Amino acid sequence: MIPLTLYTTLGCHLCSQLEGLLGLLCREPVALDRVEISEDQALMARYGVRIPVLADGEGHELDRGFEASRLVAWLAEREWLDEEGWEALRRQWEGEEAPREVRGAQRRGGRRYLG
Template sequence: MTSVSPSPSSVQLTLFGTLGCHLCEQAQDLLQPMLQQQGWQLSLCDIAEQADSDQLISRYGLRIPVLQFAAAELDWPFTAEQVQAWVSQAVVSHGQASQQAGG
């Protein structure tokens, strides 16, 4: 089995959470070394501060922190190894979906 290493420019993660959420802070701390090593980008989305906050709170309120990449979501708790495997799988899935849509 060949491992897929996503290119840095293709990995833009979003972490859904809220200000003062200690689990969200733990998730962010867990992700920081990986972001630096892999060159990935992370956007933080405070679900209470968005224009569509009611919808986001309804969707993520009991699940935060939630990590999102390429329409895939990973709920807390997760480890660095799980994030790496999840991103790799999402890259493969996203690539296959793009090929099917284009082909």
């Protein structure tokens, strides 16, 4: 299990995009601790214009992880990247392959929920 922290706020569509990418690109399941920044002035000052920010257990942070190339590099650096998932996603974007289901996603009432 990969423990990660996501600094986020309610309704952040970029955060949702990042979560979806994590489900496709991580070679192990992710334990995602979501931290709501709007409830803390210090967190708002630090992360307000940077969210989503992903942090590993050692405190290394990734800004703009919703950009797949940045997330791929960050995951690969930690040896967490699912190479096959990345190749499948690239082929999907190029129109060569149907979308892949996200590991760990659950469907309820027509909506997809992660973790």
